[in-house]
């Protein structure tokens with residue numbers, strides 16, 4: 411469920427008169443997603459996404475996100491830029507929220523990607539990173555390595571309500587990974603930082619769109635591939651590593667951005683970091699979201715289990 415803010419047909423019709431996009435035909439709330447309110451909007455001239463930014467996106471970051479999308483779209487990447495109104499404005503206000511009208515991209519969000527789809531998606535990430543070599547803006551990672559220990563401490567002993575012993579186990583793993591993490595030894599650039607299967611729209615085996623750039627930030631470039639690898643190569647519960655999917659992601663990526671020997675050697679550590687980053691954010695949400703809330707809580711243990719694949723020693727006592 412991701413329609414937190416209701417937009418009336420009257421308010422939307424008036425909103426659309428700012429743009430050269432035709433008249434409103436229909437608008438439907440989109441159930442997928444967790445951060446923002448999204449509507450699928452059809453007009454007499456085409457199809458668009460309307461996004462209203464809820465509390466988890468800092469609206470001060472929106473100019474960064476839309477510069478990034480313009481930069482990528484200008485270089486032929488399948489990403490959805492914001493539509494400008496007749497005065498060139500992209501970030502508007504609607505129903506008391508910051509709001510943008512965004513290009514609709516075709517495709518289906520995947521639940522179970524195949525190796526052929528993983529190959530295309532990895533290649534799309536490599537191409538995106540290549541296009542970002544000359545992107546001049548930066549944004550700190552609000553979920554970067556230095557935030558993991560403080561977030562772990564904020565979750566505290568309540569972690570044991572998720573699974574007995576999780577406080578000690580996670581604490582040991584956070585310590586083990588962060589002590590070996592060395593961003594200065596890597597190439598850093600702007601990365602997507604959340605390229606899960608649900609953020610890649612597929613047309614058969616081809617990528618129709620890369621969406622949801624609201625975690626995009628400056629960090630270790632190959633960490634982005636490690637995040638993708640940990641999100642794509644397991645079942646939803648974090649079991650059953652699928653080597654064909656994992657290998658295809660890396661092979662696709664290397665078609666457009668070859669990895670160095672150092673990056674290959676560091677990959678398990680970076681993927682282990684990704685497991686901790688998502689285990690921690692999910693644990694925090696799990697402990698702080700009422701079970702009957704509109705948002706479905708995501709399972710933190712599905713990421714804890716993935717860590718065992720990348721670094722078995724960190725997850726055994």
Ligand SMILES: Nc1ncnc2c1ncn2[C@@H]1O[C@H](COP(=O)(O)OP(=O)(O)O)[C@@H](O)[C@H]1O
Pocket residue numbers: 412440442443444445446447448459490512513514515516519608609619621622623624
């Ligand atoms: N530009 C787009 N083109 C087509 N569909 C989109 C687009 N942006 C979002 N969507 C649809 O909306 C859903 C939620 O979008 P997303 O950005 O992932 O939301 P959230 O940030 O709330 O997680 C996606 O799963 C997709 O179905």
Ligand SMILES: N[C@@H](CCOP(=O)(O)O)C(=O)O
Pocket residue numbers: 443444445604606609622688691692708
């Ligand atoms: N991908 C993250 C949560 C972020 O949600 P999104 O809908 O904005 O991609 C997770 O699965 O924990």
